[in-house]
Amino acid sequence: MPWDIIFGVSLESLFNASMIAYALAAIGLNVHFGYTGLLNFGQSAFLGVAAYGLAMTVSTFGLPFWVGIGVGLAGAVVLALLLGIPTLRLRADYLAIVTIAASEIIRLLYRSVTLSDWTGGSDGLQSFSDDFFALNPYSSPLEVGIISLDARELWVITVGWILIAISLLIVFLAMRSPWGRVIKAIREDEDAVRSLGKNVVSYKMQSLILGGVLGSLGGFILALSKAAVQPDTFGTEFTFYMYTIVILGGAARVFGPVVGSMIFWFLLAFINSLLPELIKHGYMPEWLMKTSQAGPFGYILVGLGLVLLLIFRPQGIFGDKKEVMLDGR
């Protein structure tokens, strides 16, 4: 058994680009769901808008990289406004319906044949990340024990962790301030907050924009790490993984999404590299499982593990059990 590869891949997933992208997405979703109580089921759309904003600006229209970043961020803000203006005055469930529909509409637009001159259709877009990698200060790969990273990975990971640090700092500062107090109070009961003279709709909109922009950073990392964007990356299951991560780490905890993302990816990478090796080396009989079945089964096992974790630790890793057990209102 190649334990060094299995553990190498698993350890790498604790800090690699995928984990970073999911962590950033979940940090944004945590602002929506964990702190404000907004049921945003279209967080993947914020990542998609950012990734496509960058890719289309650079690759389709030939504009500079930084303009692409600006377009991606502006796209996230516009999306938040488009989703929020019609729904934030209504009951919470409307936002859920509208966001899940909007994220699917946006994904289908990316892959539509009519727009494929701009979006690349279902193949997506490439060659927009050259300017980014031109800034790469690393020239040689990094080898530490069983982990090896090439220079490009190293650069994406460095930028990614800086973005995570900045995002966490913003969330930490905002949520310990009076602004964060209003946000958390809205989660508990928006009518009570309204009765105390706060403009609830405006705060919910600010939260939607903040979480969307933080999530869009994950979209940039995802696009740059692969040097490509593809429409089906931004499907609904992406959003559901983000929810898993937020709840796993502990909703409304600053570090929750990062640790949640680490655990999620570690489990997934470990099982997905362990199972095929077990089959290959004959520890897993062929009649029980074929190599082609290992992938889906990995997700089943991860799902089972998460269910158990949430049964025995509903508050997540960082949560406070007392808080979760309080009756809602």
Next chain:
Amino acid sequence: MADDTTVAPGVARAREALKDVPHEPGAKKKDPILVADSVVRRFGGLTAVNVNHVEIPRGAITALIGPNGAGKTTFFNLLTGFDRPDEGKWEFNGKSLAGVPAHKVARQGMVRTFQLTKALSRLSVIDNMRLGATGQKGEKFWPSLIPGIWSGQEKEITERADELLVRFKLDAKREDFAGSLSGGQRKLLEMARALMVQPDMVMLDEPMAGVNPALTQSLLGHVKSLREDGMTVLFVEHDMDMVRDISDWVIVMGQGQVIAEGTPDTVMADPRVIDAYLGAHHDGTEHDPEAVAEEIAEEEAAADE
């Protein structure tokens, strides 16, 4: 009237102001804080509220009573901007509030509480209190990221919150989650939190509902103390003993309309009021309205002695 010497100044002021007000629906007051005109709210075919004219006296405790379904809470929601009327206008402190959203109504100095208490469960008691303060610099997003901008104001707010917590005897619970408080304590917290807004008028929707009897007296005391501080109180209540005990003026609603007004004693002897109550609570066959009226009059006579 031997007990007049011990009457609190707020009570005396309210009595004086209401002395010459006629006991009839829509009566004009000397110095009304709130004046509502032809406020109508319909739900489909049902007219839930149809208030022709009503004035709430400043600096007094006014009770809004009436049988279930009389439209009291709906009227409350309309006045505070939580619901929109089909027609009508009302003025608070001389400013029109019709069509003004709820949060702006609160900022104008009219703050309400809710029938089902809305403690913010997963916030600490002190954070519940701090939230009530208006005009906080740190409640804007960008300034919130720099603690230096708001920490001074936060300290002042916390001091004021702590004073109120002591007054409402919640200081021992300061750091607890509001969700861990008892029903009565939540009512106290909600009232204290409303005072953080520094309102001119407090609207209490059934302040006694679900409060254990031991806390009732202290809650009554707090409502009375609001009047002594110069605030106006309007409250919805079913408990007639409480209404009699603390209110200076009573407005009775029935089927969406104001059907009677007056001091507690006159209103409770009013046959229209008794009819309204018996019509709603009983089927009208078992009780003789006159007999009930007599009974109430006797009770009052006993209470006056």
